[in-house]
Amino acid sequence: MDGPTDSRTGARLRELGLQLPEPRGPAGNYVAAYLAGDLLYLSGTGPVTPDGGLVTGKVGDGGLDLDTAREAARLTGLQLLGAVQARLGDLDRVRAVVKLFGMVNCRPGFTRMPAVIDGCSDLLVEVLGDRGRGARSAVGMAELPFDIAVEIEAVVQVTG
Template identity: 75%
Template sequence: MNVELRLRELGIELPTPLGPAGNYVPAARVSDLVYLSGMGPVRPDGSFVVGKVGNGGLDLDAGREAARLTGLQLLAALRAEIGDLGRVRRVARIFGMVNCAPGFNRTPAVIDGCSDLLVEVLGDAGRSARSAVGMAELPFDIAVEIEAVVQVSA
């Protein structure tokens, strides 16, 4: 699959990947696996989506959009690491964390924003194993943080 062509067909332009916010790397390759550090939701203007999903904060749709924006960051970091997204064999796993208001338990529906994007861009290779959990707080009050493990070809 020509992923760059697919991105153009979908009208998706990947952002410039953000650098780390601490003493770590955005991506670490071990054999045919790339481990992507936790990324957050960055809008096209460079601002972050912040706040809690649920009662009185961000609604479910805003949470899903935050997860989609986070997926774009993951793809951008992956492309920076491997050069060509056509080398993706499979997104093996994503781990999604949602900054939740008390009582909000629809975290899988929020992380679907990222999962749907990965399948839209990568086809079946984007369909992964997944966890979606709620957190009391996330760094910098971001709404969503997602990390991934991706299998790539040589």
């Protein structure tokens, strides 16, 4: 999914060599993005690989390593940006990422959830600058849907 060619955020994506994926549709009875006033609520989404597969498995002892999990969170960030683009038509309408809620599918004893979710946070700051840095939670979960490695939801403040 390409953004508008005159968009400063679209130019930044091109500079970084990134292309937004087509967002996956909801896996249940909900919408991917809901606009309420100037807040866009993004439903939880997971790490989709360029070939359309999912990054699955548990993070931690004997499972996915930290680097793989961080990359999964980065892929999830691209999904979130794709959902914003699909709903708003222009990423330049993002005023601020207000809040991220990151969930990590992890084995007992794994405690580096913030380091995993940094993969998404770092991407948002790379693409959006300071507009991409907001409040955040990162928690570990015993299970996530479809055994995905991470699931992240967001609240984004928008203009116009």
